Amino acid sequence: MYTFKHGVHPDECKELAKDKPIRVVSAGKTLVFPMQQHIGAKAKPCVKVGDNVLMGQIIGEADGIISANVLSSVSGKVTAIEERLVVGGQKVESIVIENDEKYDAIKGFGVERDFNSLSNEEIIRIVKDAGIVGLGGASFPTHVKLSPKDPNKIDYILVNGAECEPYLTSDYRLMIEETETLVKGLQCMLKLFPRAKGVICVEDNKRDAYDKITKACSSISNIETALMKTKYPQGGERQLIFAITGRKINVSVLPADAGCLVDNVDTVVSIGNAVCKSTPLLRRIITLSGDAYNETANLNVRFGISYKEIVDFAGGFKVNPEKMVSGGPMMGLPIFSLDMPVSKNSSALLAFTKDPLSNQNETNCINCGRCVSACPINLVPTRMLKAAKTGNFEEYIKLNGTECITCGSCSFVCPAKKPLTPYFSYMKFAVRGYLNSKKEAK
Amino acid sequence: MDLKLNVQSSPHVRDRISTSAIMLDVIIALIPATVWGILRFGVHAAIVVAVAVISAVLSETLFNIIVKKPNTIGDLSCVVTGLILGLNMPPEVPFFVPAVGSFFAIVIVKMLFGGLGQNFMNPALAGRCFCIISFAGFMNNFTSRMSVDAYTSATPLIILKSGNEVNLFDMLFGYIPGTIGEISAICLLLGAIYLAVKKIIDLRIPILYIVSFVIFIMIFGQGKSTNINYILGEVLGGGLIFGAFFMATDYATSPITPLGKVLYGILLGVLTGIFRLFGKSGESVSYVILISNLLVPLIESFTIPTAFGKEGK
Ligand code: SF4
Ligand code: SF4
Numbered sequence: 018m019y020t021f022k023h024g025v026h027p028d029e030c031k032e033l034a035k036d037k038p039i040r041v042v043s044a045g046k047t048l049v050f051p052m053q054q055h056i057g058a059k060a061k062p063c064v065k066v067g068d069n070v071l072m073g074q075i076i077g078e079a080d081g082i083i084s085a086n087v088l089s090s091v092s093g094k095v096t097a098i099e100e101r102l103v104v105g106g107q108k109v110e111s112i113v114i115e116n117d118e119k120y121d122a123i124k125g126f127g128v129e130r131d132f133n134s135l136s137n138e139e140i141i142r143i144v145k146d147a148g149i150v151g152l153g154g155a156s157f158p159t160h161v162k163l164s165p166k167d168p169n170k171i172d173y174i175l176v177n178g179a180e181c182e183p184y185l186t187s188d189y190r191l192m193i194e195e196t197e198t199l200v201k202g203l204q205c206m207l208k209l210f211p212r213a214k215g216v217i218c219v220e221d222n223k224r225d226a227y228d229k230i231t232k233a234c235s236s237i238s239n240i241e242t243a244l245m246k247t248k249y250p251q252g253g254e255r256q257l258i259f260a261i262t263g264r265k266i267n268v269s270v271l272p273a274d275a276g277c278l279v280d281n282v283d284t285v286v287s288i289g290n291a292v293c294k295s296t297p298l299l300r301r302i303i304t305l306s307g308d309a310y311n312e313t314a315n316l317n318v319r320f321g322i323s324y325k326e327i328v329d330f331a332g333g334f335k336v337n338p339e340k341m342v343s344g345g346p347m348m349g350l351p352i353f354s355l356d357m358p359v360s361k362n363s364s365a366l367l368a369f370t371k372d373p374l375s376n377q378n379e380t381n382c383i384n385c386g387r388c389v390s391a392c393p394i395n396l397v398p399t400r401m402l403k404a405a406k407t408g409n410f411e412e413y414i415k416l417n418g419t420e421c422i423t424c425g426s427c428s429f430v431c432p433a434k435k436p437l438t439p440y441f442s443y444m445k446f447a448v449r450g451y452l453n454s455k456k457e458a459k
Numbered sequence: 460m461d462l463k464l465n466v467q468s469s470p471h472v473r474d475r476i477s478t479s480a481i482m483l484d485v486i487i488a489l490i491p492a493t494v495w496g497i498l499r500f501g502v503h504a505a506i507v508v509a510v511a512v513i514s515a516v517l518s519e520t521l522f523n524i525i526v527k528k529p530n531t532i533g534d535l536s537c538v539v540t541g542l543i544l545g546l547n548m549p550p551e552v553p554f555f556v557p558a559v560g561s562f563f564a565i566v567i568v569k570m571l572f573g574g575l576g577q578n579f580m581n582p583a584l585a586g587r588c589f590c591i592i593s594f595a596g597f598m599n600n601f602t603s604r605m606s607v608d609a610y611t612s613a614t615p616l617i618i619l620k621s622g623n624e625v626n627l628f629d630m631l632f633g634y635i636p637g638t639i640g641e642i643s644a645i646c647l648l649l650g651a652i653y654l655a656v657k658k659i660i661d662l663r664i665p666i667l668y669i670v671s672f673v674i675f676i677m678i679f680g681q682g683k684s685t686n687i688n689y690i691l692g693e694v695l696g697g698g699l700i701f702g703a704f705f706m707a708t709d710y711a712t713s714p715i716t717p718l719g720k721v722l723y724g725i726l727l728g729v730l731t732g733i734f735r736l737f738g739k740s741g742e743s744v745s746y747v748i749l750i751s752n753l754l755v756p757l758i759e760s761f762t763i764p765t766a767f768g769k770e771g772k
Contacts, residue, residue: 025474027472027474028472183472255767255768259767265767265768265770266768267766267767267768267769268768270768337462337463338462338464339463339464339465340464340465340471341462341464342469342471346469346470346471346472347469347470347471347472348469348470349469349471350469351464351465351466351467351468351469351471352464352466353464353466354462354464355462367471369471372465372467372471373471373472373473374465374467374471374473375465377473378477378478378479378533378534380478380479380531380534380575381573381574381575381576381577382576383478383481383536383575383576383710383711384576384710384711384713384715385481385710386661386710386715387476389715389716389717389764390717393767394766394767394768395764395765395766395767396764396766397715397716397763397764399715400715400763416763417766417769420766420767420768420769423469425469425470428470428473429470429472429473429474430474430476431473431474432474432476432477432478432480432481433478433576434473434477436468438468438469438470439467439468439469442468442469
């Protein structure tokens, strides 16, 4: 079985939602589309207030090389273009659309297509027009990823089905329910990279998904499946690449430089949908889980629907939660309001009646070394924390702190309950600033 | 819906392990040795251990009151220090000795250097050595009124030094003179197994300590290198087992880096070998660990592991 060194084993808590089939959430009256749902340049609105739009129509155009289109997920009328709150806590220019509930789609929407009859350029254009970005968290525009300098250097396309964060089950549901589209999506990608082999990587706590996919691609010569050990962060890009190929990359090396492309399950399914079914990216799959819900769920949510609406759709809260997280509990963002739209960079929505962090006794670091044994990057987190707290950037860099992937493993295991990862997230930006000012000084 | 949500940076879940749970496990691991010591040496020994623990707890409380900091005794580390110090006392030592020893260990060695995890010497060991220097007469007297007729007061190391054989069975099960907690290898190893199973201690240090010590005395043992009785006697005697599993593994005073742990274990073994073969004092283990404690920052500085993906760069 494939795996990496170190890492941790948080309680999986997947049984809460893993057997809930994906349900489609019905959209409300008003939908909000932020122009920044991806890494890179903000999209530029290409509609005006008062315009009528169709489902699948591009309403925000990719602006620059690294950017992505934003599409309307319903048909209706543009009622406002204004700043709206998004999950990260920022306000972002957004297009507000009044849903006419007719779901009139753009021409050709939903038409079946054979990817073999398409040229590589056409496939990449379709992916770009469909507004597809990485749906595993990074939200990197997929068409850019699919156009590396030298396609012949790519010998692995890894589909990340690790879903190693506790609670999350949306990728699992997709792998089971959309097996065929997943394999199709991967075939589309492989067409672009003639020398590459596709590997669908699944953790061994999802064996049924693994078996189903293995069966579905048994007759396809350039696709394999790989069963990986259930361990966090098995789905981290560097850990996944190492587990499957034995190649090691660091922060300054792109996966493509190591001959690998990594995409998450939902992204590959979206590619399959866009290329083979002419259905652009208008939705994402969201797991609602945690003890505060009446009913956990895996939901197919159109972009633009507010978090509040999906919580109500699923059946609301049993008790008002004390803590909510967008994403998994190890790396997700804390949520402070439900009045925000679901977008491409959304993730699961977890709700806990008790904040697991509220009654932790922080003590001095006892130098126990648990953080060292947990760190998948082989760092010495307790020393990094000392350097970070004293603002000693040189020491922090010497300790390779810039290699930290903020996976949270060190904070998770620390018996002294030290805020290790939060400091390292902060240092990511602080070190950059420090290096810039140093350069200027020279 | 009016939600009041906590906002804190990830990760949002934590392992159940805590500082106090770890300390509690160390205390549990020392119970067999403690019970055996008390059975062997009687009420006086029990009071010695109790005094050491109580003095440690009071010293830490007092210190925190004086410097106006929240009391830290809840993390139980002062109980561990007091217990280890008490177990390292001879059975008939007057009660003021452990009281002073614990005070020294907690206040001077631990708290003044910033408290838990900040000290660079093992507090219990430093406390013990402080007592040996200050109260040599009491600290070197291993006679016990409980065992006066059946056993001599000569410790196994003295017997070995004079070229005689020791009774390994007695050393294993704890029918020898010595400090309260160090006499039964079996009881100590039971505790060590518990700590290893619960992943509290990293076995690299104690095992390399013992292995490198054995290799060292086999090489330099002048004619005794194949004498099983001699070698096992050296391993089981002189508090080596106690030191290797319960003191050399002290988090704060051992290297945090994996390679550092390896080097540290070997260093301890070699130094103990040198002290045992060429020195006079029977207290080599305590001194060796303290000296090695001082070298830990140096060892760590050149054993920082290579980051993932940075190999060969
Ligand atoms: S896990 Fe926590 S207590 Fe242990 S060494 Fe790391 S920071 Fe210190
Ligand atoms: S957050 Fe950073 S330092 Fe901590 S375990 Fe993950 S990679 Fe290592």
